[in-house]
Amino acid sequence: MKSIDRYILRQFVVTTIFALVAFTIIFVVVDMMENLDDFLDRQAEVGIIAMYYVYFIPEIIKLMIPVGMLLSALFTTGRLSTFNELTALKSSGVSLYRFMAPLLLFSLLVSCASVYFNGWVVPSANKKKLAIARSYFQKNIEVIAKNNIFIQDTRTRILSIGFFDDHLNLATHVSLQDFDGSDPTVVVARCDAQQMKWNPASKSWTLIQVTQRTFTDGKETIQKFAALPIGSLNFSPEDIRKKQQLPDEMGYEDLQQFIKDEQRAGHDVARWLVDFHGKIAFPFANFIVVLFGIPFSSIKRRSGLGVEFGIAIAICFFYMIFLKVSQAFGYNGDINPLLTAWLANIIFFAGGVYNLVRVPK
Numbered sequence: 001m002k003s004i005d006r007y008i009l010r011q012f013v014v015t016t017i018f019a020l021v022a023f024t025i026i027f028v029v030v031d032m033m034e035n036l037d038d039f040l041d042r043q044a045e046v047g048i049i050a051m052y053y054v055y056f057i058p059e060i061i062k063l064m065i066p067v068g069m070l071l072s073a074l075f076t077t078g079r080l081s082t083f084n085e086l087t088a089l090k091s092s093g094v095s096l097y098r099f100m101a102p103l104l105l106f107s108l109l110v111s112c113a114s115v116y117f118n119g120w121v122v123p124s125a126n127k128k129k130l131a132i133a134r135s136y137f138q139k140n141i142e143v144i145a146k147n148n149i150f151i152q153d154t155r156t157r158i159l160s161i162g163f164f165d166d167h168l169n170l171a172t173h174v175s176l177q178d179f180d181g182s183d184p185t186v187v188v189a190r191c192d193a194q195q196m197k198w199n200p201a202s203k204s205w206t207l208i209q210v211t212q213r214t215f216t217d218g219k220e221t222i223q224k225f226a227a228l229p230i231g232s233l234n235f236s237p238e239d240i241r242k243k244q245q246l247p248d249e250m251g252y253e254d255l256q257q258f259i260k261d262e263q264r265a266g267h268d269v270a271r272w273l274v275d276f277h278g279k280i281a282f283p284f285a286n287f288i289v290v291l292f293g294i295p296f297s298s299i300k301r302r303s304g305l306g307v308e309f310g311i312a313i314a315i316c317f318f319y320m321i322f323l324k325v326s327q328a329f330g331y332n333g334d335i336n337p338l339l340t341a342w343l344a345n346i347i348f349f350a351g352g353v354y355n356l357v358r359v360p361k
Helices: 002-034 036-041 046-082 085-091 096-137 237-243 252-264 270-297 305-331 337-358
Strands: 147-154 157-165 170-179 187-199 204-216 219-231
Touching (some): 002 046, 002 096, 046 085, 046 096, 046 305, 085 096, 096 252, 096 270, 270 305, 270 337
Antiparallel strands (some): 157 170, 204 219
């Protein structure tokens, strides 16, 4: 069986690679035509545009691997069935389960490799791609966390910032409020400052033009300072910059740390948890689409490869629609984030198993 396994696997791999290359070229050409006006308006050089799309390719591959593998599963199995090769294998005692084994094993390996690819390679490339887009094309610019920032630094301290200049690492119109540890509704101290400056050497903050109010036993004490060092907060200029990053720009560790910071600040993190778990769940769609596709195309049909291609696109389309709908519920907190990320995989895995059980073996 080893020679047959190699024969089947070779067809599957070649078809997958061909599909990925074709889809990547189509994706790049369509995106380039869509953004051609922006490139011309910004007078972008050819080298910059080329670099932009080089960094774009990993994201395209991430999205197109499930489509390519499903298409390959349908084409490979459908071709063997059309030319009666699959019938000959079954007649010699090779079951459909045995036929599927090398393809499922390969797709599982690809899924595991995609977990690393999606978690580290793609975010790194996306970060560089979006940096080019923001610098040269003024695309994907997020005005987040620069105006009216509110941060819960600790359980008893809240920091508010009117505006933050991430080039100068300077905050303006700053208010720092400390609450009683035993009664968080009671303010024990408050500092209002014109500015708050970051010292990179000591990694600490200094308030400028400060009015400090201390409340003790119903009495208020007011002090004014030209400069008041307040040491290190659970907040740095880098945190502001990270708030402007998209989940696609962050790897597993960065996104996990970002979620922890948002939780500490008291923010709703359902959306970020869905994206975090989705980074791990989505790669296993590669395995599920192969499990779904092989039994479907193992039955001999007169439809031809054109219909197989249409079926592949339709299945991936419904998968993405289901994924996006479930994400919407997860983002709103209506469904557990972990379940949201895996729900599409669970449903289509069940469909694949059902499809496998009902077809002749």
